[in-house]
Amino acid sequence: MSFRIPHLQIGSAEIIALADAEGPFFSPRAEAFPEATATQWAEADRCDPGGVDAEGRWHLQFRAYAVRSDNGLTVVDAGIGPADGPAASWAPVPGSLPASLAAAGIDPAEVDTVVLTHLHTDHVGWAVVTEEAVPSQGGARDGNVSASGRRPYFPNAEYLLQRAEFDALDTINPQLRETLTDPLAAAGRLRLLDGDTPLRAGRVVATPGHTPGHQSVLIAHGHQTALITGDLLVHALQLLHPELAYAHEVDPETARHSRKRMLRREPAGTLHLATPHLTEPFLPV
Numbered sequence: 001m002s003f004r005i006p007h008l009q010i011g012s013a014e015i016i017a018l019a020d021a022e023g024p025f026f027s028p029r030a031e032a033f034p035e036a037t038a039t040q041w042a043e044a045d046r047c048d049p050g051g052v053d054a055e056g057r058w059h060l061q062f063r064a065y066a067v068r069s070d071n072g073l074t075v076v077d078a079g080i081g082p083a084d085g086p087a088a089s090w091a092p093v094p095g096s097l098p099a100s101l102a103a104a105g106i107d108p109a110e111v112d113t114v115v116l117t118h119l120h121t122d123h124v125g126w127a128v129v130t131e132e133a134v135p136s137q138g139g140a141r142d143g144n145v146s147a148s149g150r151r152p153y154f155p156n157a158e159y160l161l162q163r164a165e166f167d168a169l170d171t172i173n174p175q176l177r178e179t180l181t182d183p184l185a186a187a188g189r190l191r192l193l194d195g196d197t198p199l200r201a202g203r204v205v206a207t208p209g210h211t212p213g214h215q216s217v218l219i220a221h222g223h224q225t226a227l228i229t230g231d232l233l234v235h236a237l238q239l240l241h242p243e244l245a246y247a248h249e250v251d252p253e254t255a256r257h258s259r260k261r262m263l264r265r266e267p268a269g270t271l272h273l274a275t276p277h278l279t280e281p282f283l284p285v
């Protein structure tokens, strides 16, 4: 069986795109980007033809990324999750991240770092799983399983979240306390960051606005830079017109500022965008 896994090499780091799902957005796309003009929509559809379906709905990918380097293995975001995951009310669960990881030759147990870009349910789905959805390997209950029967899907990883995001949990989605952050904290796997932070390969960059503590991952070597964006931009519209707000941004002005700052092109180099929701897993800009 051949299963092509998209990847991008930046220096000694290999960035691997991990498909979890795809499907239509839950509301009309004009409501998601109320300021976009007909001309801008037409440009965006030419830029990303896969981002619109035959009925004119916004068609999204849901993907995570892995970064493999000599220093370790990082996963950025955790998709929509299993059938009983927190995104089940709106996203096409179950996702296929476990199969994508296997196809990429990645055992969840070898992942040492998980970066959660933000606390929306389509980015944390596989971070913590229930025993019912994903039984522990070998059936042995390890010390990671919480009283609610939940455990980190990546059992040996440290999960990185911005403190500003954790502090905003009650306004973003209070249910994630029980299903995500409490089990991670109980397993000793949650580490809160204060702004930009070095990783084993690359670094975390604070990109607030979509949510208060949104973060992205930057990997640079020579003139080549990859940015694993999270929801810094969610549609080709925001790549072509970074000033355009997305209706579900908590702070549109701050989001716009983060987007413009990160998308500013360096004249001598290439910036490769690795986005969860656009059709192409890697986009040179």
Ligand SMILES: [Zn+2]
Binding pocket: 120, 122, 123, 231, 276, 277
């Ligand atoms: Zn998202």
